[in-house]
Amino acid sequence: MKHQEGTFKDIRDLNFYYQAWLPEGNVKAVLFLVHGLGEYCGRYTNLVNEFVPRGFAIYGMDHIGHGKSDGEREAIERFDDFCLPLAHYLKMVKEWQPGKPIFIFGHSLGGLISLYFLLDHQADFKGAILSAPPIKLGDAISPMTITIGKLLSALAPKAGILALDATAISRDPQVVKAYVEDPLVYHKKTPARLAGEMLKATEKVTANLGSIHLPFLVVQGSGDKLVDPGGATMLYEQAGSVDKTKKIYEGFYHEVHNEPQRALEFKDLEDWLSAHL
Secondary structure, three states: OEEEEEEEEOHHHOEEEEEEEEOOOOOOEEEEEEOOOOOOHHHOHHHHHHHOOOOEEEEEEOOOOOOOOOOOOOOOOOOHHHHHHHHHHHHHHHHHOOOOOEEEEEEOHHHHHHHHHHHHHHHHOOEEEEEOOOOOOOOOOOHHHHHHHHHHHHHOOOOEEEOOOHHHOOOOHHHHHHHHHOOOOOOOOEEHHHHHHHHHHHHHHHHOHHHOOOOEEEEEEOOOOOOOOHHHHHHHHHOOOOOEEEEEEOOOOOOHHHOOOHHHHHHHHHHHHHHOO
């Protein structure tokens, strides 16, 4: 396996860090990785170790304010702060791997970013893998909470409003321990502006699910406490794609790819990718 890394400049002249993991032999397809909230592209070791030896090149970049990329931690001005650098990086990847089929792989916030991005970029991809996309608001979130969140986004954008429960990412205690001790993971509360922009992006995506026609696989743990598992079903039922697959893993937590029984997901992912190459 070969590893590459580097940076490129994009919005507000910030540096964006990227990594690539390449097979020793021929590249049969590309997985374009879009990571989740507070983390970074280097946390997908299990995915890398499983699929790079199978001939897949994996490319990922750290979002603005995440990992090794520039920017105040988790601070954005608008949701396109995620998508514009992603478009820049995708152009680079297409130049490095000309003619190769590209599958976007988005987890959690990365799943929301991927769906938002696909509204304008479906032609660039052979298919999509969406892991625990946060597109359905939990029943416990009241309209008043949403209204207050939008106000805070405008009036106090840097105010922290919600912290992720680290114990809910995986049932594997070693995964949780590594996450908690990782200095590149942001462990503080999510700023109100980011939360507000995520809400607006969710509203846009859900209003336009019918325009998604790309083949996709959505994977979701039924025991996910960070994202409403019903979002996977909503995506599956409302997306305009004819070719779509939903996999719900009983009892799995948020990071299906980091669960003790992740081999189940990887087998399903391998079968789905093979069927679409």
